[in-house]
Amino acid sequence: MKRVAVFASGSGSNAENIVRYFMDKPNIEVSIILTNNPNAFVLDRAKSLNIPSLVFNRADFSKTDKIVDVLIEKKIDLIVLAGFLLLLPPRLIDAFPNKIVNIHPALLPKFGGKGMYGMNVHNAVVENKEKESGITIHMVNEKFDDGKIVFQAKCVVEESDTAEDVAEKIHKLEYEHFPKIVEQLL
Numbered sequence: 225m226k227r228v229a230v231f232a233s234g235s236g237s238n239a240e241n242i243v244r245y246f247m248d249k250p251n252i253e254v255s256i257i258l259t260n261n262p263n264a265f266v267l268d269r270a271k272s273l274n275i276p277s278l279v280f281n282r283a284d285f286s287k288t289d290k291i292v293d294v295l296i297e298k299k300i301d302l303i304v305l306a307g308f309l310l311l312l313p314p315r316l317i318d319a320f321p322n323k324i325v326n327i328h329p330a331l332l333p334k335f336g337g338k339g340m341y342g343m344n345v346h347n348a349v350v351e352n353k354e355k356e357s358g359i360t361i362h363m364v365n366e367k368f369d370d371g372k373i374v375f376q377a378k379c380v381v382e383e384s385d386t387a388e389d390v391a392e393k394i395h396k397l398e399y400e401h402f403p404k405i406v407e408q409l410l
Contacts, residue, residue, distance in 0.1 A: 226410045227255040229300045231308040234342075236266025238306035238327065238398055243273050245403035252410055255298050260285060260310055286313040295320070302410055305364065306402070309341055314366055324364040325409060327402050329394045331376055332360040336369030346387035346394065357381050357390055359397045361405045375405045 228246070232239045236257070243254045257270040257277045270277040284290045292315055295303065303316075305326040317324065328336060330345045340348070349357045358378035363371035377400075379393040 226252045226301045227299055228252065228302050228304055228406065228410070229295055229298065230254055230257045230304045230306050232257065232259055232264065232266040232306045233261050233309045234264055234266065234307050236264065236269040236307070237395070238402060239266050240269045240273065241399050242304060242306065242403050242406060243269075243275055245407075249407070252407065255300060256294070258291065258294075260308075266307075282310070285310065289315060292316055292319045302406065303364075304406055307341075311338075311368060312364055312366070317364065317366055322363060325374065325406065326362055326364050326369075326371070327398060328360045328362065328369050329357075329391075329398070330360065331356070331358045331378065332362065332369055332373060336360075338368050340369065343387055343391065346390040349381060349390050350385065350387045353383075354381050357394065359394060359401065361402060374409070375401065377401050 230239045230242060239257055246252045246254055254275055257266060257275050259266055259279055262279045267277050280291055303320055303324040335345045335348050356378050358376055360373055361375040362373045365371040377397045379397060381390055
């Protein structure tokens with residue numbers, strides 16, 4: 225059995241999509257959903273999907289081994305960041321080398337780095353009059369959006385597209401590809 229931990233900070237739509245994808249796969253399970261946001265809707269999703277969840281604060285995350293210990297105890301094989309906004313501490317990266325994957329809502333290296341998430345990215349794509357955007361799935365290192373690229377998928381950005389239009393196209397790509405790439409990595 226391969227075990228996945230999903231980190232999310234917000235609504236958790238990608239987390240739910242991943243959980244649902246693996247529900248009928250007997251050899252892979254999402255074992256826990258973790259968040260730094262006690263008000264994140266991902267907690268409601270976890271509860272309704274019957275997935276254990278854990279809320280942690282920044283100190284527990286970055287200054288102790290509490291989270292690393294939980295992940296080791298649960299025998300996690302892959303950590304998936306799905307809309308998780310904090311930079312991972314070195315102790316977590318060191319404990320799970322090449323076992324942490326993230327999804328970014330743009331074609332890295334464009335529109336990556338600190339502060340580039342969600343609508344910030346889509347607004348930048350539209351403001352820069354990009355002809356295409358997409359998703360990047362990459363391994364995680366100690367910098368924002370800097371790890372080895374595993375997969376990219378593109379979509380056309382029309383001149384008339386708003387940031388919301390781009391966001392909708394990106395969500396479709398995320399839902400289609402992210403679970404499949406997670407499965408391949410396992």
